[in-house]
Amino acid sequence: xxxxxxxxxxxxxxxxxxxxxxxxxxxxxxxxxxxxxxxxxxxxxxxxxxxxxxxxxxxxxxxxxxxxxxxxxxxxxxxxxxxxxxxxxxxxxxxxxxxxxxxxxxxxxxxxxxxxxxxxxxxxxxxxxxxxxxxxxxxxxxxxxxxxxxxxxxxxxxxxxxxxxxxxxxxxxxxxxxxxxxxxxxxxxxxxxxxxxxxxxxxxxxxxxxxxxxxxxxxxxxxxxxxxxxxxxxxxxxxxxxxxxxxxxxxxxxxxxxxxxxxxxxxxxxxxxxxxxxxxxxxxxxxxxxxxxxxxxxxxxxxxxxxxxxxxxxxxxxxxxxxxxxxxxxxxxxxxxxxxxxxxxxxxxxxxxxxxxxxxxxxxxxxxxxxxxxxxxxxxxxxxxxxxxxxxxxxxxxxxxxxxxxxxxxxxxxxxxxxxxxxxxxxxx
Numbered sequence: 001x002x003x004x005x006x007x008x009x010x011x012x013x014x015x016x017x018x019x020x021x022x023x024x025x026x027x028x029x030x031x032x033x034x035x036x037x038x039x040x041x042x043x044x045x046x047x048x049x050x051x052x053x054x055x056x057x058x059x060x061x062x063x064x065x066x067x068x069x070x071x072x073x074x075x076x077x078x079x080x081x082x083x084x085x086x087x088x089x090x091x092x093x094x095x096x097x098x099x100x101x102x103x104x105x106x107x108x109x110x111x112x113x114x115x116x117x118x119x120x121x122x123x124x125x126x127x128x129x130x131x132x133x134x135x136x137x138x139x140x141x142x143x144x145x146x147x148x149x150x151x152x153x154x155x156x157x158x159x160x161x162x163x164x165x166x167x168x169x170x171x172x173x174x175x176x177x178x179x180x181x182x183x184x185x186x187x188x189x190x191x192x193x194x195x196x197x198x199x200x201x202x203x204x205x206x207x208x209x210x211x212x213x214x215x216x217x218x219x220x221x222x223x224x225x226x227x228x229x230x231x232x233x234x235x236x237x238x239x240x241x242x243x244x245x246x247x248x249x250x251x252x253x254x255x256x257x258x259x260x261x262x263x264x265x266x267x268x269x270x271x272x273x274x275x276x277x278x279x280x281x282x283x284x285x286x287x288x289x290x291x292x293x294x295x296x297x298x299x300x301x302x303x304x305x306x307x308x309x310x311x312x313x314x315x316x317x318x319x320x321x322x323x324x325x326x327x328x329x330x331x332x333x334x335x336x337x338x339x340x341x342x343x344x345x346x347x348x349x350x351x352x353x354x355x356x357x358x359x360x361x362x363x364x365x366x367x368x369x370x371x372x373x374x375x376x377x378x379x380x381x382x383x384x385x386x387x388x389x390x391x392x393x394x395x396x397x398x399x400x401x402x403x404x405x406x407x408x409x410x411x412x413x414x415x416x417x418x419x420x421x422x423x424x425x426x427x428x429x
Contacts, residue, residue, distance in 0.1 A: 017041025030058030071255025241280025249326025268328030
């Protein structure tokens with residue numbers, strides 16, 4: 001196999017980082033290809049817990065090259081802090097990490113714009129920015145005029161580039177930003193900051209597109225790591241309550257520079273229930289004791305923000321859509337252990353929309369908000385499965401639940417997870 005992709009099929013937080021960490025030793029290169037510091041991947045190794053935001057989840061394997069590809073937007077302060085945190089725990093990430101010179105940089109003015117602009121409310125709900133400058137950075141990327149790429153940090157023209165952008169940003173933001181924020185738009189100070197970034201990150205900035213092509217030509221195996229989840233895809237998710245990049249499988253090629261012909265396995269990752277952070281429609285959300293029970297057992301609090309996640313039953317309508325969208329040929333079903341403490345479980349098999357039954361995810365947020373879940377009830381297993389290490393060790397009702405989800409999604413299950421540790425994973429592929 002040339003390239004395997006790990007794609008989240010829900011609203012993010014599906015435990016993709018754990019799966020990438022486990023699959024990494026089977027590959028030569030791990031590639032993070034979209035998103036920014038708004039992503040949080042948690043990897044557990046024994047008693048050690050690593051929370052990653054920019055760095056690919058293969059970084060714990062010293063013999064694997066990790067690539068931050070062009071589709072990622074990088075907040076250098078956070079990336080440097082992340083690298084220093086790994087170094088403080090005995091890991092040397094700089095020796096096997098490459099950063100694309102084409103990747104865009106989240107600049108101080110992007111943080112300012114997030115604070116000043118992103119207070120948008122749609123149908124009474126916030127779109128849900130993390131205030132990390134991700135959206136404004138992607139806007140400038142598309143707009144081109146005010147964009148900064150990693151290559152610019154090591155360019156001799158850096159001071160002139162900063163000065164011309166700052167001059168434009170001061171005009172654009174003067175009417176909406178606070179005086180304190182405007183004071184931050186100082187070209188000299190920002191240039192000095194960028195020079196410090198270049199000193200720290202410069203040796204890792206490379207043309208990763210050529211590197212990946214050369215690796216493929218040499219017969220090396222690539223593992224592509226998605227961030228966020230397919231339902232947050234800017235073009236195909238629950239718009240406008242989405243992220244600013246293509247978080248589904250359709251973004252792999254554009255974000256990495258790897259052509260489709262090299263990608264031969266797509267693993268779609270989903271929790272055995274549903275979660276969401278921030279605003280937006282969520283048909284199976286449970287605003288009751290059951291939802292709170294799932295949250296507490298599953299420790300459903302954001303890796304990046306710490307915000308409590310909204311919790312609900314598994315939505316097979318949504319996941320069937322994203323599995324098709326991302327071309328998933330295997331399903332990785334995570335967090336099954338969380339459901340061990342329920343007498344019965346529900347799975348959303350269809351929606352009722354304006355009095356009609358449908359098995360399709362509406363493209364409009366207002367329509368999805370009107371959808372009422374049609375549930376199928378399955379018996380729980382009321383038995384701890386965190387000890388399970390093979391498919392035949394699962395209780396009969398747990399097997400029934402797994403099989404039914406696979407049937408509803410029309411994708412075979414390839415991986416099952418029953419806890420956060422590496423050994424709490426059953427591979428069927």
